[in-house]
Amino acid sequence: MKIISEADIVKRLSAPVPRYTSYPTAPHFHDGVGEGEYRNWLAKLPEDDGLSLYIHIPFCDRMCWFCGCHTKQINRYDPIPPYLSAVRQEIALLRDAIGFAPLLNRVHLGGGSPSMLKRGDLERLRSTIDSNFQLHDATEISIEIDPSDLSGEEFEAYRAFGITRASIGVQDFDERVQEAINRPQTFMQTAATVEGLRGAGVRSLNIDALYGLPYQNEETVSRSIEQVRTLDPDRVALFGYAHVPWMKPNQKLIPEAALPDALERVRQARVASDILQDGGYLPIGMDHFALPQDSLAIAAFEGRLRRNFQGYTDDPCATLLGVGTSSIGRLPAGYVQNETATGNYVRTVASGRLPVSRGIELTAEDKLHADIIENLMCRYSFSLSSLRRAHGALTEQVRTEIQDALDADPHDLAGFDGDTFWIHPHGHGFVRTVASWFDTRMRQKAARYSMAV
Ligand SMILES: C[S@@+](CC[C@H](N)C(=O)[O-])C[C@H]1O[C@@H](n2cnc3c(N)ncnc32)[C@H](O)[C@@H]1O
Ligand code: SF4
Missing domain, CATH: 3.80.30.20 (tm_1862 like domain)
Known part of the structure; x- marks a missing residue:
């Protein structure tokens, strides 16, 4: 296994990524x-x-x-x-x-x-x-x-x-x-x-x-x-x-x-x-x-x-x-975020309306990728067999995503044995980067994030 030099680490940091406190x-x-x-x-x-x-x-x-x-x-x-x-x-x-x-x-x-x-x-x-x-x-x-x-x-x-x-x-x-x-x-x-x-x-x-x-x-x-x-x-x-x-x-x-x-x-x-x-x-x-x-x-x-x-x-x-203002709610069907400006928030609530300004409804694909990313962020691994139990046939597409991820992994951060995909201990500091390989939404719409470490 290739040992990552500190210089390599710095190179990796050139790509800022989300903190994945939610997916999407x-x-x-x-x-x-x-x-x-x-x-x-x-x-x-x-x-x-x-x-x-x-x-x-x-x-x-x-x-x-x-x-x-x-x-x-x-x-x-x-x-x-x-x-x-x-x-x-x-x-x-x-x-x-x-x-x-x-x-x-x-x-x-x-x-x-x-x-x-x-x-x-x-x-x-x-x-x-x-x-x-x-x-x-x-x-x-x-x-x-x-x-x-x-x-x-x-x-x-x-x-x-x-x-x-x-x-x-x-x-x-x-x-x-x-x-x-x-x-x-x-x-x-x-x-x-x-x-x-x-x-x-x-x-x-x-x-x-x-x-x-x-x-x-x-x-x-x-x-x-x-x-x-x-x-x-x-x-x-x-x-x-x-x-x-x-x-x-x-x-x-x-x-x-x-x-x-x-x-x-x-x-x-x-x-x-x-x-x-x-x-x-x-x-x-x-x-x-x-x-x-x-x-x-x-x-x-x-x-x-x-x-x-x-x-x-x-x-x-x-x-x-x-x-409260800017608060994000998570429900089984999706995410909602409240109004951020205090004045608007207070007025909306006073008129008897819920002060939601935006959100996202989760597709079956989102739920699958949310599961993958949460598993990586919490356990540094996920397995296709457990994904299949929760997400059924949709899981099959993940094999191609894993292959793409391994191809895009010059530093050998991750491994795959046919069922379990995991991040090696020397790659744990880059968990956000590895998670981003499974962020299909990010590929569709770029945004600016903070440094990966
Ligand atoms: C709401 S504050 C904690 C409570 C209280 N307001 C305080 O500052 O003691 C939440 C925490 O977010 C972290 N935080 C705030 N801004 C940050 C930033 N730009 N980068 C990383 N962490 C940040 C800080 O560690 C902070 O304690
Ligand atoms: S301004 Fe200071 S005290 Fe207020 S939330 Fe931020 S870190 Fe906490």
């Missing part, structure tokens, strides 16, 4: 799918299946220059209550369109910074969720936290809301890096957040860390990841900084000359991964790490790892409802 990916959504289709799909949801709920809070009280999220900096709390009242209306509209109060397995508050929400607003949101869905003892309720938002009073509100998991944004502890991305955050501030959340009974904590930021090098990344490790999170999400200034104007403030090149990014990811694995974390998919007793690690071990818009998950639900 968001650039393929179109306005031919709207409220009518969504209502049809919602009305067909089976009553005995649980579902998941994602609620987007598109506000922050600071603007980090690296940020790729859909959010807006606000200096006062005023825009939040009217937005949340639209969110509560949208939840009620969804419940009516579904026709029954569905069982809820997951609730995730993401953003933006849901850690800006005040106690009263959290209480009202929780009560709306309770009156439109059925929660149970095992319902996971999670929230994304920017430690700079917290004064210490929020922890009891999180306990009352029933938060079971929290994800804390760290990115990097190095002061020079923090200055270059406009994200000051001390280690002590982060440690106090960890302690407060644990004290409030939050069972599972994740920390987000980044590599590929301006002025980062192997040494600074090592130091930051060592510090992350001392906080003893259950999970670490280690993302490569996605520099897409043509989509995110705030990233134009990032000093591009100080960005590490592709080879350096690979080295930073490797050093961070080594530190985490030495500390007992198991690598999960392409960018997550989890302690062996964590449910994500158990799901990966048992072959139940899934991928959705939040990244890797052990959520088995076929349906994820997205609420």
